[in-house]
Amino acid sequence: MPVCSVVGCGIRKTPNRPSLTIHRIPRNEHIKNKWLEAIGKENLKSNVKDLYICSLHFDDKFFNKTLNVTRLRDDAVPFKFVRVS
Numbered sequence: 001m002p003v004c005s006v007v008g009c010g011i012r013k014t015p016n017r018p019s020l021t022i023h024r025i026p027r028n029e030h031i032k033n034k035w036l037e038a039i040g041k042e043n044l045k046s047n048v049k050d051l052y053i054c055s056l057h058f059d060d061k062f063f064n065k066t067l068n069v070t071r072l073r074d075d076a077v078p079f080k081f082v083r084v085s
């Protein structure tokens with residue numbers, strides 16, 4: 001089960017968080033670097049394969065929600081400064 005890689009978050013999906021989604025870092029190098037930069041892990045760049053970020057770190061506008069599937073848009077980038085409530 002993937003765990004959010006953002007420092008200070010570490011959330012994993014559980015049944016009592018039905019609206020939470022966890023997203024794997026994109027393959028696209030350009031977007032991938034933006035993700036890493038946003039979460040302060042840009043020094044990991046080339047060797048990162050499995051890194052996950054939960055939906056708390058994205059603006060609602062980046063999600064395409066249908067009845068039972070939440071998809072992250074291809075151009076989605078996490079918030080630069082992460083605050084977890």
Ligand SMILES: [Zn+2]
Pocket residue numbers: 004005006009010011053054055056057
């Ligand atoms: Zn998170």
